[in-house]
Amino acid sequence: MNDNSPTPAKRKEPQPDPLLDTSTDSEEPAFSWMSGSASSGTDSKRPTKTADSAGSETAPQPESRADRKAAEAAVEPTGEQSPPTFSEPLPTSALQVRPPKEEVERRNAERESAAKAKPLAPRVMQVLLAIFYPVILLVLAVRAVTSPLFLWIEYNRPGFPGDGYGFSTDDRMTYGSYAVDYLSNWSGPRYLGELVNRSGDKLFKDGEVSHMADVKLVILSAFGAGALLILVSIIAIAYLRRRSTGGVRRGLFAGSILALAIILGLGALAVLGWQQFFTEFHRIFFASGSWTFALEDTLIRLFPGQFWIDAGIVIAALVFLVALVTLILTWPTRRRRGLAGAEPAAPAQAEAP
Secondary structure, eight states: OOOOOOOOTTOOSOOOOOOOOOTTOOSSOSSGGGSHHHHTTOGGGSOOOEEOTTSOEEOOOOSSHHHHHHHHHHSOOTTOOOOOOOOOOOTTGGGGSOOOHHHHHHHHHHHHHHHHOOOHHHHHHHHHHHHHHHHHHHHHHHHHHSSHHHHHHHHHSTTOOOOTTSOOHHHHHHHHHHHHHHHHSOOOTHHHHTOBOTTSSBSSOHHHHHHHHHHHHHHHHHHHHHHHHHHHHHHHHHHHHHHOTTHHHHHHHHHHHHHHHHHHHHHHHHHHOHHHHHHHHHHHHSOTTSSOOOTTSHHHHHSOHHHHHHHHHHHHHHHHHHHHHHHHHTOOOTTTTTOTTOOOOOOOOOOOO
16 A cells, blocks of 8 residues: 655655556556556566555556656657657768669779770780881891802802803802992992902993992891891880780781781782882882893893892791791690680589489
8 A cells, every 4th residue: 555645845755656546547558568468478477456545446557666667768658759860871871872773884894894904005015016027027038138148059059040241150159249248238339339350340330339329228228127126126025024924925926927918918919920029129219220230231140030039039938937937836825825724614414313
């Protein structure tokens, strides 16, 4: 029984919580934990009703004030809504919103393109190596032909036409060596202009000496360009070996294909019309009328038409063979591309039950 008697105003003792008159309240429990669904099967733990001095029953209460306050905070009164609370979004809340599918695909495509993109410098070096390689082969082949060794082979091979004006093979080898040496040394026109034959006459006429000076300018320019291209190619190879895996192989492979295409094209033109090909070649590098001579002139006696045909065949054969060997050695096989261990494994077969 609770004591409802008043206490003095100046009483220092804590006053108990007043009890409300519940005579007019309905039988519906005030809190959800007091409902029958929540307390069924747990009658021993349900709070009991108490009666006041007038004999009326009061609503069951929790055992303590703290429990009662917790229950009131947990259960909202019927028909009332809790006031809206403001919560600031987290800084990472925008990451939870997935962008549109098109945006995702675009970003993935840009990421893959950036991953596959290669630096510009290695590509430039590969292109330069591919372009310079055929020119280098041509220059080296020309250098092999403009040598005393090739001259000796030509004059001593069976079937080479003799001189109808009295030059022996030894005379040809001696006078021809002067002409070939003049093309690769730094001497002036006097190197050939002051040569005399056995009878004391000038071996080469002024027109022949002038033409050989023009030929020397072309030959030395070609040799100088070839040396420069070789130097640049060595730099490109050294750069590609450090910066691009397989870059040297790809550059030489493309260069060998280009060399084969050039030599096959020029060879086809020469076979279809050698005289026309020879004439057009001279028109490109020499002034008209400066390279035609009589049959009794020394240059024609030393270097007849068959000599130039053989020289063209040797140049084409050397370029073709070296380019073919390069093509074979740089062919992009799976092992050279680094795919030897990337062969797909055979799919495993499911065992029969």
